[in-house]
Amino acid sequence: MKNVALITGVTGQDGSYLSEFLLAKGYDVHGIIRRSSVDYRERIAHLEGKPNFHLHYADMSDSMSLVKLVGQVQPTEIYNLAAQSHVQVSFDAPEFTADVDAVGVLRILEAVRTNHLEQTCKIYQASTSELYGKVEEVPQNENTPFHPYSPYAVAKLYGFWIIKEYREAYNMFCCSGILFNHESERRGETFVTRKITLAAARIAQGKQDCLYLGNLDSLRDWGYAKDYVECMWLILQHDKPEDFVIATGVQHTVREFATLAFKYAGIELKWEGEGIDEKGINVATGKVVVAVSPDFYRPTDVVNLWGDPTKAKNELGWNPQTTSFEELVKIMVAHDMQKVAADHVAGVMRINLQEYLEHRENR
Ligand code: NAP
Ligand code: F7E
Numbered sequence: 001m002k003n004v005a006l007i008t009g010v011t012g013q014d015g016s017y018l019s020e021f022l023l024a025k026g027y028d029v030h031g032i033i034r035r036s037s038v039d040y041r042e043r044i045a046h047l048e049g050k051p052n053f054h055l056h057y058a059d060m061s062d063s064m065s066l067v068k069l070v071g072q073v074q075p076t077e078i079y080n081l082a083a084q085s086h087v088q089v090s091f092d093a094p095e096f097t098a099d100v101d102a103v104g105v106l107r108i109l110e111a112v113r114t115n116h117l118e119q120t121c122k123i124y125q126a127s128t129s130e131l132y133g134k135v136e137e138v139p140q141n142e143n144t145p146f147h148p149y150s151p152y153a154v155a156k157l158y159g160f161w162i163i164k165e166y167r168e169a170y171n172m173f174c175c176s177g178i179l180f181n182h183e184s185e186r187r188g189e190t191f192v193t194r195k196i197t198l199a200a201a202r203i204a205q206g207k208q209d210c211l212y213l214g215n216l217d218s219l220r221d222w223g224y225a226k227d228y229v230e231c232m233w234l235i236l237q238h239d240k241p242e243d244f245v246i247a248t249g250v251q252h253t254v255r256e257f258a259t260l261a262f263k264y265a266g267i268e269l270k271w272e273g274e275g276i277d278e279k280g281i282n283v284a285t286g287k288v289v290v291a292v293s294p295d296f297y298r299p300t301d302v303v304n305l306w307g308d309p310t311k312a313k314n315e316l317g318w319n320p321q322t323t324s325f326e327e328l329v330k331i332m333v334a335h336d337m338q339k340v341a342a343d344h345v346a347g348v349m350r351i352n353l354q355e356y357l358e359h360r361e362n363r
């Protein structure tokens with residue numbers, strides 16, 4: 001039987017890497033997109049036009065669109081990656097977050113049941129280390145109690161439990177990957193890692209003066225997104241449906257990430273002050289290049305995430321150390337140094353073209 005994957009969230013960081021991964025394995029890949037007033041398909045533009053890659057309009061908040069699409073595509077595997085994925089934004093848009101991140105999971109499960117595919121279609125749910133939230137133990141594994149600590153995490157907790165419920169109630173092959181933070185050169189620009197690597201590149205190239213951040217002490221277990229999508233697939237190839245923690249097993253602070261990113265951008269940082277008054281200073285120039293702003297503090301913040309990937313390592317044969325923290329930061333900074341330089345050249349060319357056209361009109 002032909003492998004047919006349906007990916008929700010195909011335009012996102014993980015959706016784009018997973019599409020590449022599954023296409024390379026010979027899958028037919030179908031992705032869900034939403035209408036937008038601006039072009040937002042940058043991450044998958046290189047895949048459009050490939051014969052096995054298909055895009056369809058649907059929405060996680062629209063049951064009928066999901067039921068129709070699942071019936072039309074007849075997937076053998078569904079990867080439910082679509083979400084309002086920004087924790088801070090979930091405090092501003094909690095109802096939308098619940099609709100997409102919680103009820104959206106139920107809609108996918110029911111779309112599969114309505115089309116009588118529950119015994120032929122496996123489902124992967126993009127769960128999250130945010131479930132551990134106000135952590136009750138470190139490091140966190142599959143048996144660590146959950147304590148969600150944001151509207152995003154509470155919505156994702158529903159997604160986790162409804163997947164488990166349908167697995168037990170209807171004998172469906174549906175599983176959650178409890179993924180810790182994973183980043184890449186395709187990471188959204190408002191997540192802390194990408195915000196830092198872009199700012200470090202801009203500051204190194206004289207395009208920005210200072211980077212404003214929130215909690216510098218927050219600890220995360222950061223991996224490389226490209227390595228993590230393999231695990232999503234491995235979870236669905238396992239002989240029984242189970243949930244897995246996916247993490248590197250190594251923890252760093254936001255401050256450590258920033259120090260290394262600036263180093264790779266050619267700037268040595270020293271830190272002075274504490275709390276809201278802490279500053280990152282460029283050792284060579286004495287200028288403040290990183291400062292703290294309360295605008296980036298959250299009403300409740302998750303500050304100590306550290307995953308234990310032993311089960312994934314032993315049962316899936318997955319290597320959590322494929323890309324080290326240092327390599328991850330290096331990849332992201334190298335990408336953003338080039339991007340900032342290219343944006344600058346494109347900007348200069350736009351100005352020159354504008355000047356040329358104005359000059360020609362005035363002749
Ligand atoms: P992302 O880059 O923010 O992508 C989210 C995707 O969801 C986008 O394709 C987005 O479409 C789509 N989406 C949002 N609302 C939708 C709706 N109503 N209907 C259809 N599609 C919708 O997220 P990511 O980093 O790739 O993460 C993938 C999944 O893993 C998410 O569920 C996230 O919560 C979860 N997760 C991520 C991490 C991490 O560190 N990256 C860790 C644990 C779990 P548009 O492009 O149209 O906005
Ligand atoms: O924040 C702190 C912030 O927004 C990380 C999502 O993919 O991973 C992601 O959620 C930490 C937090 O990611 C800034 O307070 C400091 O403690 O990069 P983030 P996140 O909240 O961990 C999980 C696993 C997911 O499931 C989510 O979908 O960094 N922080 N200063 C900052 N964070 C941001 N965004 N911006 C700052 O300026």
